[in-house]
Amino acid sequence: MNSVDEEFISQCLRKYYYEYFGIIDIPSKLNRHEFGYQKPNSPMIRHIQLQDAAELRSTLMQELPLDVFLSSARYLFPSLPMAEKEWQDADLIFDIDAKDLNLECRPSHTVQICATCGKVNNKGCACDSPQIKDVSVTCDRCINASKKEVKKLLDILYDDIGIKESQTEVYFSGNDGFHIHVHDLKFLNLNSLERSELVDYVMCNGILPERLGMKREGATSLPQQTDAGWPGRFARHMFGSKTARPKEIKKITADGYARFTDTLKRLSHTLGACIDSGVTTDVHRIFRMPGTINGKSGMTKMACPDIAKFNP
C-alpha cells in the first residue's frame, strides 16, 4: 500500500468512527472485556481494558484501526496476560462461515495474497518465506448458503435447547458469514468442554442408530415425526408424510444396521448446523465488535433482525 492509499483509508476510518460511532454495540460491562484492534499492515494489539464508551471513542479516533475486536468473555483483569485475567463468564457464540461450506463458487472469488509484500496470486512476490493467506469477497451463493445454516442452527437452539429468540442476536460478520450471539444467563458460565458438547449437539455429531430405535438385531420403534429433538427431525426428513411412513421405514431398515448407520451419518451432515466448532469452544477469543468495519471487505458487522430478508 502506498502513502496516498494509506491516507485515503485513514480519512475514511476517521469519518466512519466520527459519524457512525452510535451504531457500535457497546456491552454494558465494557470495562470487563478485553479490547483489541489492528491498523492496516500492522500486527494485532490486544489485552487492552477500556473504561467506558468515551474511552472507546477516543481510542478509535486516535488509532484509526481497520479492525476492532472485543472478547466474548468478561474478566476481572482484562489487561493482564491471559493466565492472570481471571475469567468470569463469556457469551455463547456460534460462527457460520461460507468458507466451511465447500461451495463451488469459492475459488472464483478467492485470491492468495502474500502477507509480507501484498502481491496477489504469487505474481512478482520475491519474499524469502512468503506468508500466503486466502482472501475472499463474498457472493450471493455464499450468503444464501450461510443463511440456510443460520436458520438450521436457530431452529435447533430454540426448539431443542430452549434458548429464547429474545436472548439471541444474529450478526452479519461483514464478509463471509454470520455470528450468532446467545446472551442467556444460563449459558454464560459454561466452560470449553461443556460448550463442545453443545457444538456436537447442534452439528448432530456422533448420533447413534440406537437413539433412533435401530439396533444390531433390527429396528424396534423408529421415531415419530412429532417427536422432539433429533429423533423427530430425522423422522420428518426420512419418512415424510404419515402415509409414506411404512414404505420409507421398510426401505431404510431393509439393508440392516451398517447401512442404516451410513445413512444416518450422511443425514447428520445435511441436518446438523455447519458451524466452526473451534470458535464456540474457545472462551478466550476476541470477536469483531458489532457495528465496526470488517477490514477484509470494508463492510460493517451488523445485526440482522430478519435473517430471511437480509442482503448485504
Ligand SMILES: [Zn+2]
Ligand atoms: Zn511476498
Ligand SMILES: [Zn+2]
Ligand atoms: Zn461464493
